[in-house]
Amino acid sequence: MSDSPQPGGQDYERRLNESAAAVAEFEHTPRGFLGTVQHVLHANPTFVPVIVLVASIAVFGVIAGERFFSPFNLTLIMQQVSIIGILAAAQTLIILTAGIDLSVAAIMVLMSVISGKLAVTLGVPAPIALAVSFAGGIAAGYLNGWLVTKVKLPPFIATLGTWNVFFALNLWLSGAQSIRGSDIDEVAPLLKFFGNSFEIGSARLTFGTLLMVVIFVVLWYILNKTAWGRHVYMIGDDKEAAEMAGIRTDRTLRQVYMLAGFICALAAWASIGRVGSISPQSFYEGNLESITAVVIGGISLFGGRGSIMGALFGALIVGVFQSGLRLAGVDVLWQVFAIGWLIIIAVAIDQWIRKVSA
């Protein structure tokens, strides 16, 4: 230690003068084209599905021509995907919380059978039958949420179990036998309400298609503009952090499952209009088709990221591929092949986007 301080401050201070003066500066190194794309996609998760949707419509418009590109066919595609689209909306809610719901289609079919059995077989007034099916959908969702939050089962296992349970109940209640369309018309036409349609030019929109769009818009508002919606994203992103921030995560999770169950019951009502009868054998793979729509829509299976609108675009992409390949005269097995690759590519892109730095 020296007694006489040297001019220009102490030795260690002089060292300081030589070192960098800037504090915590971000480096603005150019990202390059791919890096920029990665960033844009990270900030706007629906870009990819929108681009794919527009591109596929354009490509099939060229390949399959007028028949594909007509307003009639495009609205027909919306009609064809409406049920899986609504299920995908419910599925998105669960997947945003980093869960998965294998039981969505089984809840839907069970609720359609319940409303049909009540209204057509037992002669209960149709509004009451529908109300029972809504309550049933919410209860089924509560069961899933309870298994996930109280029994602490992984969502995959909980809903794998309830999928089988609901499917078995459906077969038992229905005797695996369809309720015929003309019987529904006679006794409870309200059950087929969403099969009604109206025309704008040569486009034909069913009420079921509109229901799908309304459900997506409402959910988009809830998820983006309400505190509850932000909580859902936060739980999916980091459940512990959400808990520390004061969010009652388990309660919110149960609410998410109940809302999903309710949407499945709405899908049940819409499906009766779409299918024309109540069919216990239909939509057996609806759960997987809804997950397909969600992942093609750019919603991350790891939770907390993606826009609900992506699921709508995802469902439409699948519909466009199926219709386009069909009209182009491609054998059905190649449709399956194409959808398979769509899923793989969509999830691969998601993985790549997730690697983005800050």
Added chain:
Amino acid sequence: MKKMKLALLSGAVALAGSGAAFADAHGGVTACLITKTDTNPFFVKMREGATAAAEAAGITLQTYAGAIDGDVESQVAAVETCIAAGASGILITPSDSRALAPVIGQAREAGLLVIALDTPFEPADTADATFATDNFEAGRLIGAWAAATLGDAAADARIATLDLNASEVSVDYLRNQGFMTGFGIEVNDPTDIGDEDDPRIVGSDVTNGNEEGGRTAMENLLQIDPSINVVYTINEPAAAGAYEALNAFGLTEQALIVSVDGGCPGVQDVAEGIIGATAMQFPLLMASLGVEAIIAHAADGTMPENSEGLEFFNTGVMLVTDQPVDGIESITSAEALELCWG
């Protein structure tokens, strides 16, 4: 043919009684019935037939079923249980035509008579016998009916086929190719759907055998050609879906829908003119005849014989329509409602 119709009409009702003669003599016999599921009305009817025949003959019947179609494990376990229980014979609708072969081999080595019901094994001689619907004949009947109903217009028909799924299993191609043959269309590979060159065929699509698939498939084909006027369907739920699509397009008047099965909702659809004609099969008869074959085999070793020209015993198929045509025997929907399953 008249004789067959009578046999079928009376058979379903009276067969239970015909086993009664054996009653006391075969008290110790046990038969097993193993179905794909126990919820599908087709299998429920099968169990009814077997139960009635077994009760009439005074033998013990044990029934087993898989949880879902394709549940091979449950069926293997059921066969093993039947061997262990010392049963005389097994009636089985295999969930997998190939995977069950080893355990069926064990059962036959143990001296059990094994009869496949409805679904043949591959190869068919895995079992001692097969009692099934002639699915090719079922398709041929509705094809011939459609051609006869159209008359001269059959030459310019616009045909859509709504098939089962992408795997093209035997029931799928047999019904489809039977329909083609009946309609007078030259088939190429008889195990391949959709390889025909006839310009009258608009196209084919898959339905998974349910209403939702039937509707979507019909919509797709109508987009290819809205003038379709003959619709072949793999089963009645798919037909109901096709009707919904035609209805939405406002085209129900122009198209003739034909189908196969004979389930009660399908027969009801024939009565209401939604389906033009359907070919009915007889699951109850399959099972009751099967039980009788097991009793006969247990008594003196009689082996069941195949129908002439077929690799299985044909349990019959009957055209159901309210618009009969000359030269094709049929029953009305009212008669069929007495016989339908489910």
